[in-house]
Amino acid sequence: MIEVRELTKRYGGTVAVDGLSFEVRPGTVTGFLGPNGAGKSTTMRVLLGLAAASSGEALVNGGRYAALRRPIREVGALLDAGAVHGGRKAFDHLGWIARSNGIGSRRVAEVLERVGLAGVARKRVGGFSLGMRQRLGIAAALLGDPGVLMFDEPVNGLDPDGVRWIRELMRALAAEGRTVLISSHLMSEMELTADRLVVIGRGRLIADTTVRELAARF
Numbered sequence: 001m002i003e004v005r006e007l008t009k010r011y012g013g014t015v016a017v018d019g020l021s022f023e024v025r026p027g028t029v030t031g032f033l034g035p036n037g038a039g040k041s042t043t044m045r046v047l048l049g050l051a052a053a054s055s056g057e058a059l060v061n062g063g064r065y066a067a068l069r070r071p072i073r074e075v076g077a078l079l080d081a082g083a084v085h086g087g088r089k090a091f092d093h094l095g096w097i098a099r100s101n102g103i104g105s106r107r108v109a110e111v112l113e114r115v116g117l118a119g120v121a122r123k124r125v126g127g128f129s130l131g132m133r134q135r136l137g138i139a140a141a142l143l144g145d146p147g148v149l150m151f152d153e154p155v156n157g158l159d160p161d162g163v164r165w166i167r168e169l170m171r172a173l174a175a176e177g178r179t180v181l182i183s184s185h186l187m188s189e190m191e192l193t194a195d196r197l198v199v200i201g202r203g204r205l206i207a208d209t210t211v212r213e214l215a216a217r218f
């Protein structure tokens with residue numbers, strides 16, 4: 001489960017996140033929706049211990065990221081899919097992450113299969129399209145079989161088949177009982193993917209609702 005309580009994050013004079021509160025429950029996909037610059041990535045970065053909160057709290061499974069006993073087993077994330085070292089082969093990239101976390105190579109093969117990259121496991125990441133990099137980043141997030149998953153704009157750079165694939169994967173992960181938070185700046189991407197929507201603008205909560213409730217207003 002994810003709990004964000006009165007979270008504020010400032011970068012100098014910029015308030016990236018401004019008193020934001022919301023929860024994401026197990027077994028659901030929550031769409032984290034807002035225009036570019038709204039504070040979605042920053043919120044995820046604080047949840048993942050990559051940025052410190054200015055005030056408030058961002059908790060995963062009841063604790064701060066830094067306090068999790070086995071982080072990779074509890075939470076997985078896709079943040080910046082472009083940022084993979086291109087010289088490595090897909091299998092070796094994941095193998096390195098797995099090894100440094102005590103995860104066996106059989107699991108690497110499993111996650112590559114799950115994201116549809118088994119056929120290019122021995123190819124260098126440098127030749128991958130953005131969509132393939134997104135899949136590789138998702139595979140990395142799944143390595144530790146975590147109950148909590150965060151994906152920052154995973155649909156960026158995907159063709160319609162890729163978008164459909166992401167939607168089905170998100171639904172499957174929730175059906176497995178996982179807690180899924182997925183960000184997007186496009187409402188149209190979220191309506192078939194998410195159960196709930198947390199909509200933010202300028203770091204503040206605009207709406208926290210179910211997709212069904214929102215659809216009923218149109």
Ligand code: ADP
Binds near residue numbers: 014015036
């Ligand atoms: P989103 O993910 O919704 O596009 P971000 O969380 O990336 O939004 O950004 C929220 C605001 O915080 C923006 O105004 C952005 O410029 C600012 N911001 C994000 N990261 C930093 C940083 N490391 N230093 C300074 N400002 C930042």
Ligand code: ADP
Binds near residue numbers: 047049053059
């Ligand atoms: P520490 O927590 O050891 O003081 P950090 O660099 O992790 O050091 O955090 C710096 C500050 O940001 C601390 O004052 C801490 O309270 C706060 N902080 C970090 N992560 C979180 C979080 N997930 N929720 C709330 N506050 C946080």
